Amino acid sequence: MSPALAAANNGNWRTARRWQRFLSWPPRIIEQWPDEFSDRDRVMLALHARRSSPSIIAWREMRRSAGLAVILTGTDLYRDIGSDVGAQRSLHLADALVVLQERGPLALPGALHAKTRVIFQSTSRRKTQAKSQRRLRALMVGHLRAEKDPETLFAAARLLAGRDDIRIDHIGDPLEPRLGEAARATMAASASYRWLGGQPHAATRQRIQRADLLIQASRMEGGAHVVMEAVCSGTPVIASAIDGNIGMLGDAYAGYFCCGDAPGLVELLVRCRASQGRSDGLLARLADQCRERAALFAPAAERAAVRRLVADLIAIA
CATH class of the missing domain: 3.40.50.2000 (Glycogen Phosphorylase B;)
Known part of the structure; x- marks a missing residue:
């Protein structure tokens, strides 16, 4: 789930959409859980600890043994988890925490490091263009x-x-x-x-x-x-x-x-x-x-990491 959908045209949406394409079955991207299709869901990948907190709490209450990963944004790591109760609760309810760059774990309490993994996001390579020297x-x-x-x-x-x-x-x-x-x-x-x-x-x-x-x-x-x-x-x-x-x-x-x-x-x-x-x-x-x-930032590396994450969450249930 993602608090930002296509209309937002931001990084959160692009992460959610790319991860959706990486998985072999078509996971849903929704803003809030539960909804009318909730009984089909096996795992939750929740982007944003604070903004997704109500859905994370609902998931844990209704799916006590089902796998839950929380993907942490910059505002999570460097602002919200220090003061926001919902964001803090999300960290502890998650089976896995995901940060998107190698310094992310440094912002988390040491007790959470064991369930934290780094997944670099990816993008396609583009040919380097010749540049003008004029300016x-x-x-x-x-x-x-x-x-x-x-x-x-x-x-x-x-x-x-x-x-x-x-x-x-x-x-x-x-x-x-x-x-x-x-x-x-x-x-x-x-x-x-x-x-x-x-x-x-x-x-x-x-x-x-x-x-x-x-x-x-x-x-x-x-x-x-x-x-x-x-x-x-x-x-x-x-x-x-x-x-x-x-x-x-x-x-x-x-x-x-x-x-x-x-x-x-x-x-x-x-x-x-x-x-x-x-x-x-x-x-x-x-x-x-x-x-x-x-x-x-190679797509193959991110795809493999996301698939490992989901497989680990499915194994928890």
Whole structure:
């Protein structure tokens, strides 16, 4: 089950839909359990400990011995499980907990580690496109909400207002209207920044593929789809140094800036621009490091891990 369905056009939905395709029978994706078909269900994979909490509790009350896995999002790991009773209860009711990047277990109490597994999400590989040397084209993808920290991007764009050789495109719906207003104000103040609004997933992947660089500025992430999509498109990433990003890109990755640090983000963009076309420069180094991580996000690996999870849950009953 997923608290977000297709209309949300977000990572939660894409995870649920992809896992549905991985399994040999067609599991249902629903927002709330139980419903009129509940008597047919053998296992539950519940995405989001807090938002799915009522369904998780109902499942455990009605299906006491049936397998239950909870897949933890960034807001679960880095906010809700520390204060929300429903999210905390979900952790303890689950037979298995799933985190989506290698630092996820660090956010959980030690007593829960034994039932926690890491499943990296996956995406198809895309051919790396030839890039122009005329300017650095950076792209940020994420709906405009506080967790994605678009305000750091806005501040960085204003700092770059006098440069014509670095351009930033920004994709995402204005889930917080004030941030949409701030995006429009940033466009008016800086010709280096362009807000494109929400875009279909296919069009977004094409833009990621064409970009010289993906910016990932989030304050909290469970394992961002756009990071793996960039890595698997041959597009380097510069990212806020939060656990959700480090768990995707690795401890030794050279493209981190401090969360919320707009001058630090600008410094990386300027260094990447200065190194364009150089085999020994920062941009080439980031591309090499991303290439080394790409195998983690292979569909065959995720499919095998999801099938193992479901088989383990079925064996519990």
